[in-house]
Amino acid sequence: MSSIETVASIPLPLRGRGKTASAAPCSGGPALQRITPVSSAGHGIPRWARRLSGPLLLVAAWHLASITGVLPGEVLAGPSTVLSSAAKLIATGELQEAMLVSLRRALTGLAIGGSIGITLAIVAGLFRLGEDLVDAPMQMMRTVPNVALIPLLIIWFGIGEAPKIALIALGTAFPLYLNVYAGIRNVDSTLVEAGRTLGLSRAAMIRHVVLPGALPSALVGLRYSLGIAWLALVFGEQINATAGIGYLMANAREFFQTDVIVVCLVVYAFLGLAVDFTVRTLERIFLAWRPAFSGA
Template sequence: MAGVSVRARRWASTVGLVAAWQVASSVGAVEATVLPGPVSLVGTAAGMVADGTLPQALAVSLGRVLVGSAIGLVLGVLLGLCAGLWRLGEDLVDAPVQMLRTVPFTALTPVLVLWLGLGEAPKVALVVIATVVPMYLNTFGGVRAVDPRLLEVGAVYGLSARQRAARILLPGAVAPILVGLRYALGLAWIAVIVAETANASSGIGHLLTTARTYVRTDIMLVCVAVYAVLGLVTDAVVRVAERRLLRWRAAPSPLTTERL
């Protein structure tokens, strides 16, 4: 019952907001051209699915996120390990990454277009940059947070440097890396939105830009909702993977996790 109560509270505000939105739209308190009601948006989304517009755009955006994220995640972990394991690696890698993290996506987009052209490369590159930074930071922090005494014990038992990294450092850094993964995938969707709205002839961002040109608020809101749902689904998938990979961790006490 407690679990049901918590879930009910979490959804109550959202359901109430959507209901109020629909009522305001139905009675004409809000113009449909400014803020269409939820029922109208569902109809618009159904039409976009039926004519293939939304699935096609979704496939393009998803492909960009998957390719860019895969490259960025691997690169971020490798850079984090390099900086976390060796002082020279930190000296070479940390400063450029720290500078890169402060540059907004909107500033990087025109530069990437100038360097890489108008094709897929600048869009994928922006996603790579978006995912590299959080993966690097969390991998670096996770490696440095491992208790040095564990490494000393491993050395006493005759483990080589490679074995200590594989059996002690990496398992100890898994939790921070997974946190970085959640954050990185969220940033990946933000990056692809920026890239597609700035320069794209396909994808959800292109639909959003075209809808803005023709003042189709309903299509714009459908695109925003799709991005939001994709972000939630991505986060949920990583959460499931996190629970499976970290089963060895002790479960938190209900006294510390229960919310009033």
């Protein structure tokens, strides 16, 4: 028996471990089988439903604790009260206006801090002199808590919008710096040698090899920076804010309105989730060339 006949005689499920096969007719020869990875097969319940089940169970437990009196309303308002307060804030337009103000602050601070962090990371990552001049001060400054700088920011910039944006910029610069710098320095050396063999100039090497190789780390840094941006925003909006989600929370705190406080916290969470989803979408677009494990 020839080797081709031997392979053809092996049952299809045994040819590839963990594979499933489906028959497909083929004219002029034996029936062909299409092999489908088990990981691509459905698991019964859609993934979006499984991901949604966790938050729904948490809300259900919260509602049960509220209606049974285990969680008093003066400690934490129940879901129904929170929804009612959110509907009132939406009807008056206060919530939408506060969201726009807070989102503008966060994105402005991220743009400033991100630009500074990425620029310094490129200088330190590409040039040894830049590393000697930039890396040590950045490593020292990143260990200083941003909240501790609030008094200085108020003295320097006053109590307007500038200290809030500066606090966010300081918080977002360091994650981007660290990840972009590490991404540049961790580019595969074989790719660099291949570029030199092909005769790429230094500028072409940076453009076609180094920066694309550092892009995955840069996007990870962007996700970290976005998370820190919302944390810095919470603190920043406590500095004499006259608008924004933090302003609504400060007013609610004065009147012990836990329902409004919860509404503001949920808005913070959903805004952070929305921008994180945006970055994940960018990762799928720009990193489509990179195979990745998606879970078993």
